Amino acid sequence: MSNKLIEVKNLKKYFNTPMGNLHAVDDVSVSIDRGKTLGVVGESGCGKSTLGKTIIRLHEPTEGEVLFKGENIFDYSKKDMKKLRSSIQIIFQDPYSSLNPRMTVSRLIAEPLISNKIYKSKREMEDRIKSLMETVGLSGRLYNAYPHELDGGRRQRIGIARALAMNPDFIICDEPVSALDVSIQAQILNLLMDLQEELELTYLFITHDLSVVKHISDEILVMYLGQSVEKAPYKELFDNPIHPYTKALLGSIPKPILGERGKIRNTIKGEIFTPINPASGCRFAKRCDYAKEKCYVEDPVFIEVSENHFVACHI
Amino acid sequence: MREKLLEIRDLKVIYKTDEETVEAVNNIDLDLYKGESLGIVGETGAGKTTTALSIIRLLPYRVAKILSGEIIFNEQNLLELSEKDMRKIRGNNISMIFQDPMSSLNPVLTVEDQIAEVLRLHMDYGKEMIKKRVKEVLQLVGIPHDRMFEYPHQFSGGMKQRVGIAIALACDPDLLIADEPTTALDVTIQAQVLNMIDELQSRLKTSMILITHDLGVVAQTCDNVAIMYAGEIVESGTAKDIFEGERHHPYTEGLFGSIPNLDIDEKRLNPIQGVMPEPSMLPSGCRFHPRCPHCMDICIAESPQSKSFDGHHIKCHLFL
Ligand SMILES: Nc1ncnc2c1ncn2[C@@H]1O[C@H](COP(=O)(O)OP(=O)(O)OP(=O)(O)O)[C@@H](O)[C@H]1O
Ligand SMILES: Nc1ncnc2c1ncn2[C@@H]1O[C@H](COP(=O)(O)OP(=O)(O)OP(=O)(O)O)[C@@H](O)[C@H]1O
Ligand SMILES: [Mg+2]
Ligand SMILES: [Mg+2]
Numbered sequence: 001m002s003n004k005l006i007e008v009k010n011l012k013k014y015f016n017t018p019m020g021n022l023h024a025v026d027d028v029s030v031s032i033d034r035g036k037t038l039g040v041v042g043e044s045g046c047g048k049s050t051l052g053k054t055i056i057r058l059h060e061p062t063e064g065e066v067l068f069k070g071e072n073i074f075d076y077s078k079k080d081m082k083k084l085r086s087s088i089q090i091i092f093q094d095p096y097s098s099l100n101p102r103m104t105v106s107r108l109i110a111e112p113l114i115s116n117k118i119y120k121s122k123r124e125m126e127d128r129i130k131s132l133m134e135t136v137g138l139s140g141r142l143y144n145a146y147p148h149e150l151d152g153g154r155r156q157r158i159g160i161a162r163a164l165a166m167n168p169d170f171i172i173c174d175e176p177v178s179a180l181d182v183s184i185q186a187q188i189l190n191l192l193m194d195l196q197e198e199l200e201l202t203y204l205f206i207t208h209d210l211s212v213v214k215h216i217s218d219e220i221l222v223m224y225l226g227q228s229v230e231k232a233p234y235k236e237l238f239d240n241p242i243h244p245y246t247k248a249l250l251g252s253i254p255k256p257i258l259g260e261r262g263k264i265r266n267t268i269k270g271e272i273f274t275p276i277n278p279a280s281g282c283r284f285a286k287r288c289d290y291a292k293e294k295c296y297v298e299d300p301v302f303i304e305v306s307e308n309h310f311v312a313c314h315i
Numbered sequence: 316m317r318e319k320l321l322e323i324r325d326l327k328v329i330y331k332t333d334e335e336t337v338e339a340v341n342n343i344d345l346d347l348y349k350g351e352s353l354g355i356v357g358e359t360g361a362g363k364t365t366t367a368l369s370i371i372r373l374l375p376y377r378v379a380k381i382l383s384g385e386i387i388f389n390e391q392n393l394l395e396l397s398e399k400d401m402r403k404i405r406g407n408n409i410s411m412i413f414q415d416p417m418s419s420l421n422p423v424l425t426v427e428d429q430i431a432e433v434l435r436l437h438m439d440y441g442k443e444m445i446k447k448r449v450k451e452v453l454q455l456v457g458i459p460h461d462r463m464f465e466y467p468h469q470f471s472g473g474m475k476q477r478v479g480i481a482i483a484l485a486c487d488p489d490l491l492i493a494d495e496p497t498t499a500l501d502v503t504i505q506a507q508v509l510n511m512i513d514e515l516q517s518r519l520k521t522s523m524i525l526i527t528h529d530l531g532v533v534a535q536t537c538d539n540v541a542i543m544y545a546g547e548i549v550e551s552g553t554a555k556d557i558f559e560g561e562r563h564h565p566y567t568e569g570l571f572g573s574i575p576n577l578d579i580d581e582k583r584l585n586p587i588q589g590v591m592p593e594p595s596m597l598p599s600g601c602r603f604h605p606r607c608p609h610c611m612d613i614c615i616a617e618s619p620q621s622k623s624f625d626g627h628h629i630k631c632h633l634f635l
Contacts, residue, residue: 018464044457044473044500093472093499097417151360151591175472178498181358181528183573186584193583208473208501211575215584252502254531256574258558267506274459 004067005202006055006170007031011064013047013054020277024050026226027064029302032219034169035196037203039217039234041210041249045275047226048206049093052172055204056088057081068170086116086166091159093175099147099158106143108158109133112165132161136191153184160191164199172204177212189216210253214238219308222246225275225283228302232309242311244288282314290315320490320522321347321370326384328365328374335595339365341546342383347490347539350520354533354554356570357543360591363526364414366543367492370524371411372401388490406437410488412496414526416475419482420467426453426478427463430485437486452481455511457504473499480508487519494526509536530574534558542567545592545602552627562624564631565607601632609633 013025025047032038040048053059055066057073065072073084092098099108109129119125130140136157147155156176163171173192177185193216195201207213213220213234220237222230222245230243241247248268268287282288285295295314302312328340340362347353355363368374370386372393386393388409393401405411413419421429430449434440440448450460456477467475476499483491491512497505509532515521525537533540534554541551542564550557550564557567569587589606592598598605604614613632621630 015469017462017469019461042501044477044504045471049471097415151358153359153590175499179495181570182530182575183358183570183587185528186573186575186586187590189575189584190586208499210502215575248503249501252506254502254505254529254535256530256534256558256571258534258554267510268503272454272457272459274461276461 003033004031005034005069006204007065007067008051008055009065009067011051011054011066012062013050013059014062017276022276023226023278024275025054026278028223028226028228030221030228030231032170032202032204034202035200036218037196037205037216039213039220040204040206040223041208041213041220042223043225043245044208046223047275048208048223049174051223052090052174052204052206056085056090056172058090086112087168088170088172089163089166089168090172090174091156091163091176093178099155101146101148104144104146105133105138105150105158108147109161109165112162116166118166128165132165135164135195136161137187151184152180153188156180156184156188157191160188160195164195167199168201170202170204172206174206175208176205178207178209185212192216210250222249225273225278227283228310228312229284230309230311230313231302236306236309240309242305242309243284243313244290244315245284282312317348317351319346320349320389321345321524322385322387323366323370324385324387326366326369326386327382328362328369329380329382330365330375330378331380332378337594338597339379339546339594340369343543343546343548345541345548345551347522347524349522350516351538352516352523352525352536354537354540355524355526355543356528356530356533356540358528358570358591360545360594361543362546363543364494367411367494367524367526371405371409371492372396372398373411406433406486406488408488409490409492410483410486411492412480412483412494414494414498416472416479416499417467419479420475422467425464425466426458426470429467429478430463430482433482434485448485452485455484455507456481457507473501473504476500477504477508480511484511484515487515488521489519491515491521491523492526493523495528496525497527497529497532505532512536530571542570545594545597547602547630548621548628549603549630550628556627560627562627562629562634564603564629565609565633566603569606601630 008030011025011028015022015024042048054061106129109132138157177188205216217234220234221228224245230246241250273283273286280299281297282295282300285291300312300314302310304310323345325342326340327342330337330339357363427449431445434445434448453460480496497508537554539553540557541548544566550567573586575584587606600616601614601619604610619630619632621628622634
């Protein structure tokens with residue numbers, strides 16, 4: 001039996017814009033095994049959030065399938081979807097605007113429990129909220145506090161407690177630590193890894209931070225302008241990147257040491273390809289140092305070059 | 316000769332709400348010279364944004380109070396200026412990249428109109444020149460110009476942040492305050508933005524205050540660094556002092572220790588133990604003592620003075 005919890009097949013999401021059709025997610029296929037983490041990285045605007053939101057139908061897909069435990073969730077009725085929403089949760093990028101400022105911490109965590117009518121007695125509900133707060137490291141004193149009184153790290157913990165409330169199997173984390181400083185970031189990442197082990201959670205972990213993704217992921221998917229360009233186990237990707245975009249990405253991480261100062265940063269040069277009505281050919285070609293004629297005309301195919309290492313590149 | 320552009324003396328800012336008083340910034344001093352950049356680093360809630368908003372005078376006026384201090388910019392105390400004079404300085408002389416990109420974008424204007432509006436207000440440009448410049452700055456932050464007719468909600472998180480950056484850089488400020496300008500950006504776009512800032516600095520001698528939690532970015536861009544903890548500057552000095560100096564505040568050491576290391580393959584990370592104190596109930600003595608691995612009796616009793624080692628300031632009993 002396959003251990004795949006979720007399988008995304010040829011997923012597309014296009015948006016209408018004044019200038020034409022915007023290909024935000026363009027034919028992405030991935031799967032994640034139960035209890036594992038797939039990290040998704042890529043340039044800002046390449047479609048990471050859209051991928052996450054389309055997988056749980058916060059956006060309706062343009063094309064493709066998402067199989068959750070073997071069933072295509074795009075065939076689900078509204079009622080089925082509602083049930084599914086408890087097994088799949090999302091933690092949003094921004095701990096500032098994703099929480100209702102008029103609700104207390106306990107009310108925010110209780111919300112999914114109330115709307116799914118999980119507990120009949122108030123007592124049981126309170127116990128559950130308290131134990132969730134303990135799990136994510138929020139002191140019980142904050143039971144009646146409001147989000148604006150808390151810093152970013154504590155707010156993000158509320159988001160995690162909310163996501164855990166319904167005992168999900170699968171959590172989509174959209175940049176859950178990007179807005180946090182390194183110390184709090186480390187605390188939250190450790191928490192997410194502990195919870196994964198304890199509860200056998202499966203994560204789709206979106207981030208632009210390569211050091212974060214390396215720590216938390218089993219496999220890493222690199223996206224560029226709506227498409228998958230490379231996917232490999234985390235160690236393989238860092239040790240042996242193949243796609244020129246992945247290489248550029250790994251090469252531009254600023255290190256916390258002096259000596260890099262004053263040097264011109266290596267940026268990817270060349271014209272940016274627009275995701276609106278994209279022409280055929282590799283979307284990175286115009287910025288790629290190795291581009292050949294073929295790259296401008298023919299779409300590269302996403303192929304397996306060594307075990308579990310996939311790349312879409314003509315070179 | 317270094318020429319001073321900005322001088323903050325003894326700044327103290329509180330937030331007063333119905334239930335509590337938050338001591339957000341506590342008697343800090345900062346200096347910034349022309350053409351140089353200062354990095355401000357510290358945990359969430361340390362008071363970095365509050366410091367920045369005090370300079371540009373955009374604190375939420377109902378709850379925030381400046382209790383003491385002066386902020387001298389080009390020989391004027393900004394805290395004494397009228398709102399009318401301050402408005403002239405904002406945008407013309409001082410511009411700010413805000414931490415929350417949506418707060419600086421107008422949801423009902425297209426991206427083109429937002430940038431054009433700022434140029435029209437602050438630069439002496441004709442219509443054609445404005446059009447050209449809008450395309451140019453968008454290109455610089457990596458947004459293709461066929462997207463300029465869209466509205467902010469159609470942009471991704473990082474794209475909104477980049478529009479904010481384009482706006483702040485478009486009108487050639489003397490002082491740029493960048494509050495976590497690249498948190499939502501991947502490293503390649505970040506490199507592009509940092510190059511843009513470098514270019515601005517070498518062309519116009521623009522000074523910059525860069526607030527960030529990314530020590531890698533600080534290492535690459537800042538001449539001087541201030542480390543903030545619970546509303547105080549616990550360590551400050553040149554980039555060399557902070558990155559290569561022998562002595563450090565234990566909090567600074569903790570910060571460096573929490574950075575995920577790409578070169579070694581380990582999964583657990585090492586955060587500083589404990590959490591930032593509740594800002595309305597700050598601990599006695601040194602504010603870092605409950606989390607400090609070197610805590611001594613005196614640290615609980617007394618707040619340390621700052622000690623200078625050739626301009627490298629450390630506020631810790633270990634060095635007194
Ligand atoms: N509601 C929308 N309407 C129109 N276009 C959209 C919408 N949401 C996203 N897009 C576009 O889809 C593309 C992908 O956006 P998405 O938010 O998925 O990027 P991302 O990879 O998450 O980027 P970031 O790292 O900056 O958050 C972008 O070009 C964006 O402008
Ligand atoms: N409008 C407000 N009302 C009450 N307290 C506030 C307000 N704004 C900020 N604070 C508090 O003041 C303290 C300093 O906040 P500030 O935003 O300056 O921190 P910061 O260092 O910028 O943190 P971050 O890294 O999270 O942006 C925090 O404890 C915060 O909770
Ligand atoms: Mg996103
Ligand atoms: Mg801030």
